Amino acid sequence: MIDWAHFTPWSSLAGGVVIGAAAAMFILLNGRIAGVSGIIGGLLRPSRGDAGWRLAFVGGLVFAPAAYALVTDLPTPAIDAGFPLLALAGVLVGVGTSYGAGCTSGHGVCGISRLSPRSLVATAAFMGAGFATVFVLRHLVS
Amino acid sequence: MHALSAFGVGLVFGIGLVISGMTDPSKIIGFLDLAGPWDPSLALVMGGAVAVGFVAFRVARRRTAAFLGGAMHLPTARQIDRRLVAGSLVFGIGWGLAGYCPGPAVVSVGMGQDKAIVFVVAMLAGMAIYELIERVRQRRTPQTATKP
Numbered sequence: 001m002i003d004w005a006h007f008t009p010w011s012s013l014a015g016g017v018v019i020g021a022a023a024a025m026f027i028l029l030n031g032r033i034a035g036v037s038g039i040i041g042g043l044l045r046p047s048r049g050d051a052g053w054r055l056a057f058v059g060g061l062v063f064a065p066a067a068y069a070l071v072t073d074l075p076t077p078a079i080d081a082g083f084p085l086l087a088l089a090g091v092l093v094g095v096g097t098s099y100g101a102g103c104t105s106g107h108g109v110c111g112i113s114r115l116s117p118r119s120l121v122a123t124a125a126f127m128g129a130g131f132a133t134v135f136v137l138r139h140l141v142s
Numbered sequence: 143m144h145a146l147s148a149f150g151v152g153l154v155f156g157i158g159l160v161i162s163g164m165t166d167p168s169k170i171i172g173f174l175d176l177a178g179p180w181d182p183s184l185a186l187v188m189g190g191a192v193a194v195g196f197v198a199f200r201v202a203r204r205r206t207a208a209f210l211g212g213a214m215h216l217p218t219a220r221q222i223d224r225r226l227v228a229g230s231l232v233f234g235i236g237w238g239l240a241g242y243c244p245g246p247a248v249v250s251v252g253m254g255q256d257k258a259i260v261f262v263v264a265m266l267a268g269m270a271i272y273e274l275i276e277r278v279r280q281r282r283t284p285q286t287a288t289k290p
Contacts, residue, residue: 003179006172008163012183015162016190022155023191024198029147031208031215034155036245041269056145060152061245062252067153068160075160077250078168079257081240090247090261092236094268097244099229101219104243105155107230108188113195114203114216121222122230127174129234134174137238 023110026057035106036061037097100126143210156249162187165250167241174238 023034030053032039039054065074081089097103100122102111107126111119163169163183172181205214237243242250242261250258 001179003172003181006169006179006181006183008169008183009186012162012164012186013190015158015160015164016187016192017194018158018161019155019187020158020191020194020198022151022158023195025147025154026151027198027202027208027214027216028205029208029210030144030151031202031210031212032148033215033217034151036243036248037269040244040248040266041272044266044269044273052145053148056148057152057155058248060149060154061156061248062152063149064153064156064249065160065165065252068157074253075163075166077166077253077255079241079255080168080171081257083257083260086240086242086257086261087264089236089240089242090264091268091271092232092239093242093244093247093261094236094265094270095272096229096231096233096236096268098269098272099225100233101226101229103233103245104237105245109191109195110199111217112188113192114199115196116217118217118219118222118226122226125227125230126234126237129231130174130238131176133235133238134171135177138171138175139177 019105019109020113023105023113027110033106033110035102035110037093037103038101038106041098096126144212147210155245156252158191159246159249162190165246165253167246170237170241170243170246174241 026032026034039057043051043054068074102119102122107119107122112123159165164187169181169183173184202214208214240261244265247258247261251262
């Protein structure tokens with residue numbers, strides 16, 4: 001059943017449109033895919049003249065909350081996971097997105113927008129694994 | 143110019159993530175928890191983003207150069223192989239454990255969330271592990287390309 005207390009249809013749809021607009025700007029202006037894991041991963045494989053735009057993009061992401069806070073209060077996140085679990089999750093996300101060549105933005109947003117079969121398979125795989133992991137964590141372990 | 147534009151895009155992308163609610167891991171877990179009270183917000187984020195992206199990439203496909211100059215770096219990989227599927231499965235497990243994927247985690251670092259900082263440092267370590275493994279592999283079998 002739908003969790004109406006937490007479901008935010010309008011702000012999520014609006015945020016999605018803004019994310020899509022950013023991805024549109026990036027491919028049309030810079031000729032680049034707005035895939036966060038790939039952009040960060042590329043920094044670990046430095047080649048001449050390639051790091052600047054990557055760092056600038058990551059800088060924009062990091063400054064986004066400050067820009068948002070100029071207009072209205074930032075939302076307060078709820079993070080259930082403790083530090084050891086977050087560290088484990090971070091390593092898995094780092095290794096997984098490297099081998100899978102993308103994450104929720106590169107495969108999920110840009111790849112599906114391009115109707116890329118690779119990205120459709122990748123998105124189905126990480127969503128499926130996410131559903132299964134949360135099921136185990138929420139309903140079997142605890 | 144490219145770097146300035148990349149900063150602007152990162153800024154807009156990050157603001158979109160905050161507006162969408164995706165910087166809150168409890169909303170990601172709420173979407174991934176199909177057996178519990180389900181929060182479909184993430185599906186609307188994807189829907190909104192893909193609706194705009196679909197049009198943009200149709201335009202992009204016909205272009206030979208970016209508007210600011212330079213090549214169109216559209217992905218060329220086509221093969222659906224074990225690396226793609228296994229990697230994505232591992233990513234999904236990590237995503238489900240914490241409720242963070244790379245974009246929202248980096249934006250949350252900008253909010254000063256200590257938990258996001260730990261996650262991002264661990265994620266960078268995971269990416270570095272991949273680089274090391276691939277470099278060793280490439281040295282052993284130089285004739286096979288490892289980057290998709």
